[in-house]
Amino acid sequence: MTPWIGPFLPLAALIWPLLLGALTAMPPLRPVAVRLLPLAPVPALWLALAGGQGVTAAPDLLLGVTLELDDARRLLLGMTAALWLVAALAAQPMTGRPHTAIFSGFWCLVLAGNLGVFLALDVVTFYVSFAAVSLASWFLIVHERTEKALHAGRVYIVIALAGEVALLVGLIIGADAAQSMAVGEIRAALGAPGSSAVGIALLVLGFGIKAGLVPLHVWLPLAHPAAPVPGSAVLSGAIVKAGLFGLVLFVPEGALGPVLMPLGLVGAFGAALWGLTQANPKAVLAYSTISQMGLMIMLVGAGGAARETVPFFALHHGLAKGALFLLVGVMMAASGRGRRLLCLALAAAVSASVAGLPLTGGALAKAAVKQGLADWSALALSLSSVATSLILIWFLARLWQMQGRDEALWGARFALPAALGVLAVTGPWLLWSAWSGHGPDYLFKADTLIDALWPVAIALPPAAAVLRWRLPQLPPGDLLLILGAWRGRAVRIPAPLSLRADADGALRAARRNSARLEGILIRWRLTGVLIPLLVLLMFALLP
Amino acid sequence: MSALVAVLVLPLAGALATVALPGRAARIAASTAIAATLAAALALAAWVAARGVPRLEIGGWAPPVGIAVEADGLAAAMIVMTATVMAAAGLSARHMLAPGAAGARAAFGFWPLMLLLWAALNAVFVSRDLFNLYVGIELLSLAAIGLVAIEGKAAALAAAMRYMIFALAGSLLYLAGVVLVYAAHGALDAGLLTDRTPARTDGLALALMTVGLMAKTALFPFHVWLPPAHGGAPAPASAMLSALVPKASFVILLRLWFDVMPDQATEGALALMAALGTAAVIWGGLAALVQERLKLIVAYSTVAQIGYLFLVFPLAGGASAEMPWAAGAWNGAVFLALSHGLAKAAMFLAVGQWMAARGGDRLEDLRGIATAMPMTAFAFALSSITLVGLPPSGGFTAKYLIMTSAFAAGQWGWALVMAGGGLLAAAYLYRPVAVIFARAEVPDSPLPSRGRQVVPLILAGAAVALGIASAAPFDLLSTGRPQAAGEGL
């Protein structure tokens, strides 16, 4: 048996975090487990930067693991690795708090899964990675073990498990249709005319849950705020992208477009507006995430060039959203007016980028995807920026409301989101030409600028209004509130079918009767007559 | 050849000796006789297996005037089984006869009766002369009745009396049949009768003999005498009575229906016998299920097991005789008789030891006896396995053969009787097994030596071994077997 074929780095990028995770379980390391976390994504980051040619195969692992790195995968891998690295650094203050060993262990597991999703070429590896992401991240959510966190965890695990099942069944259908385990062939087979729509539907269900596709998003606003800040950052920045990438990988070009696009738009606008009813800035960010993911899902649905450029969009959103979440943490650690203003400023800058203010990374991302869109959907995209600006302004307001107390190493803490922010705003510039096919000059054309600017401008008056006249403040979990809070219910089942291992009644009856018959037979009077009778009977029967 | 004579003469001589000699010497004489006969039996079996069927015409007079005895495979197998059971019973007997005056009389009467019984059994197995068979089973009954009554308790005497009535009635019916046969053919030798010219009275004669033998075999509905008799006798006596005595009359039935008058067999008659057998299986099972005394449970299980034996007739007799499946049924029946003999003896001997230890055989008395006497308990469990017909055991092999031939013959009903009977057996044997293996703190009176505890285990082991190493016994059975049991399936 050969351990692996092809470049080793991709395999190492997956195994390394797992090893670290295992290490964190070692008693001596448990207290300082968090210190190991920044090391985990390093190989992956290196891989993303160095790039890798060719397929890595480990024929004996699982059902034969195969990994590869193309441009989209590389982009997302890099974004994920970077985000996880920064988040890990941001998590350092947790050292010494209770349960950090478990937290760290599963942190590594989720990371490995998250990277695996972007590297996997075969469906089994993909499924394994995806399962690791969605189920292990439960531990990130419930880490605080507050009642809120546990409730969020309950909701999450139920929905996530349902998603896993849908995914498994969908993938099985795909694998059977394709007679192969390769992701590409499965997508092709599912796209082929006459293939079962059930498979695609199940896949969309499974990935949509993770990607926060409306109406499967209900867990997200509960879970993301519940996790500790670094957790929220990776959840909202990187993990949701796993679901998105799943859609990109498996849902055939054009299939379900009419379903995905409207749902995406509903998410994009609905979530943004609902976010205005949230008090907790993390919840607001969670809703903004749903809204952004809605956009990306719409793009996937739209297909064509838009679909191709989704990773570019995802890159920006991941970094930016990570930065914003981390900023919430930094804000909590700041009391001085200066520091709080600094946070606000940075948050404003990143938000502006997300909203797509001209010349920001966000604007580039939107410009890149727009050119693949039909007019009406392009318009929708622009309009969504209005909603985005609205909710982000609301976020800034909520952020400013937060009161924190000073903590050590504030500078270092602030540096992390700052780095991410810078990356988010400037990163897209580096990749622009590669992903849009236009030169930088395209960005400075007037209509591009206008196109990016007017939505934000339109957003200002309503934003002011919202700040002036508050919307009713609601707890997170929109649809759940409508459906009524989720409660565990014991399953009621009729009594079991099983034989009774007891026959005493029958025994008593039998005893009585047998005694009676025996009493009759034992009388010679009777038997003595029986004998000749039997002789006659026998005689009659014989020739 | 001489072994054939020995198995007949030695026990008789022993019987006489034990009557003549005073107590201690009598016991020694008995032991020697037992040992010698056992040896002779084994020798005979070896002889038969090696050189075929020995035939002895007593006094050199050939039939019809003289009397011929011959030991075919069936006879040899039965004789060996008898010898084993007898030896075992003898080993455990001296310690099991009740103490006191009754015990003394028992101790005096036991050995002669036992040896007489043995001689009669062997005689029945090897005789080829109908009248000789009559004498044999008559002696058999008398000795058996004596054994039942040996302790002289009122209940035992009543049981013996009842047994007596049935036994005498049976033998008289048989005698009547014999008389008719002689009147018709002027010959009584099986060999001569086989190729006789059938006469009108043959049917009546066969009917008379069959019913008479049924009464002696305690086939339902003539089983009523058996449970009180076997339940009342001392354990070793019950062992012999239950394991051996019914087999003798059954063997005669086999000879009648398969050797002497196969031509007389009709579907109806055969079915009637099997039907009675079925009734016995069901009735014996149900009755055993509801008994409270262990010895009665075991006795009723004998009733049920006898029922199985009669299933052979429709499967191997009459029209089926020529069919391939007849062999399976015939072998199965004989095998069942053998393994049942061993297992049942083991059971009674085990129960006897427990009664000695606990002073009673009600299930409640025996709770938890397994902890005190594991080997006997294990023996009982093994025997139960054989009786239920679970593999690996002689009982299973027999059951399998009979069921297969039943299905092959398209007479599924009988197969289902076997199956259902097995379940019934499981049900009524589970109660005692569960009780003796249950946990209970009961002070046990001094236990019999391990050496004696192992005796039932050996018997039970033999019964199980019959199922595992059944090839040799089958070869033995196949020597000189009636053509109804030629190779088949």
Added chain:
Amino acid sequence: MTGLLPIFILLTSLVPAAITFFLRQESYRLRNALNLGGAVVKGALIVAMLVAVAGGASFETAIPLAPGLVLLLRIDALALLFVSLSATLWLLTTIYAISYLGEKPEQSRFFGFFSLCVFATTGIALSGSLISFFIFFELLTLSTWPLVAHKQDAASLRAARGYLLYALPCSTILLVAIVWLESATGPILFTDPPDLSGVDPASLRVIFALFIVGVGMKAAIIPLHGWLPAAMVAPAPVSALLHAVAVVKAGAFGVIRVIYDVFGIERVAELGVGTPLAALASFTIIWGSLRALQQTEIKKRLAYSTVSQVSYIILGVALASPFAVIGGLAHLVHQGLMKITLFFCAGIYDERAGVRSIEGLDGLGRRMPWTSTCFSIGALGMIGLPPIAGFVSKIYLGIGGLQAEAPWVLAVLGASTLLNAAYFVPLLYRLWFREIAPDAEADERAPALVGPAVAAALAAVLAGMLAASDISPLGWATLISERDYLE
């Protein structure tokens, strides 16, 4: 020599059994040495046989019992799979049992029947003819009874009685089926499927049903499952034996034999009895899970989960499409590994923390990390969570279902996964996230108990991680199905 190898393998468990019965309670060392020795030697012999078979050797030993009764021992790939599974698990269970029983009374009886049980199981695996299969099958029934009744208290005796109440009628039915079939075809050897063309389809269907009832009882197919949850009163090693090593497995194995070596796939297909069986198995899967959901006792919950899990195997072989067969066969091993882990852990919780009910699990994760980790692995594997073995079976069964044009199988798999999660996740939650009662006594200072659990858990994980390699259960199952069944 080669001809005798199967017999030697049988003897490695028969001889210890025979001797153990006569040992005194006090002679712990000798008894343990005997049993461990037997287990180890058996393992060695099996390895030897594996090597030989890989080299193309074949083993066959026939012991004639009676006309039409031949005790035939032979080795095929399937037999090897089963026998090596049971041998491995037997070794683990023996180690576990020795430590578990400690100074408890009646050990000679226990270990005697224990070895006898494994003897019977090995016999079942190696038997090459229907009748020898039946003989060992019954031997298994009988040797299990004393183990279930081992504690000799009212509950145990009731459970044991219930067990026989199911086992004996079903074995009778099995015997009827065998006899019926063989009376038409003559003795049936697994080496060459008998020619059933002589028997009319109607009665063949009946016979098939009888067979399924006969062996399905041991596989705890609903409604023949009642004995299994009741039998959980027995000591933990016995539960392990029942659920993973011997009894339930023997039942599933029997179903495989009946379908593939007695009737043959084609015959089963043209009789149209496969689908009903698959449906029954599916119903069992769902119903078992639902029942498990209601149980508040750990071992009871595990027992019902066995009821449901074992039917995966039957489902697979009943669907009879290539992937389904592979999935079913692989699950034979996977379920064994995972379930034995769970029962080991349940036993440890009982022994070291006195915990029998689910409530008691609160916070044990901290106090008993190794045990709880193994338990979690087993549970997650049952749910079908990658990379633990369970998910491999699920994937194959699913694809197999589609190949067999039975898409509803996917629904069954999905539902059962959710249900498994529903009855396992709360346990894990209690283990890791509840706070332990302050006065609770709990530790896991019992290496001989924890060791086997860890080993089994590890095996379960590896079976999933390395599924694609040739030596994995999956690889093996593929080999079997290619060599024997899907030519």
Added chain:
Amino acid sequence: MTGPTLYALTGAALVGIGVFGLISARHLLRRVVAFNLIGSGLFVFLGAAGARGGAADPLPQALIITGIVVALSASALAVGLVVAHARASGRPALPEEDEEA
């Protein structure tokens, strides 16, 4: 009516009487007597059967003598049992038939 026929009929009659007695009588001693009647009847019949074609056949004689011996011993044991049973239970009939005996 020739001799043999007469004998045969006598035997048959004896058997008939015996059977009637055997079934009707409760008293054990009577049953023993009934047995003997039947037995003797059969022997007479056997003797008659032996005299076929005038020439006396030696075999039946032997059989009859043997049979008588056997019957005698049987009767002896039977009577002994009856007495013992009567002594032990105080009644000359079997317990289940005891009511009017």
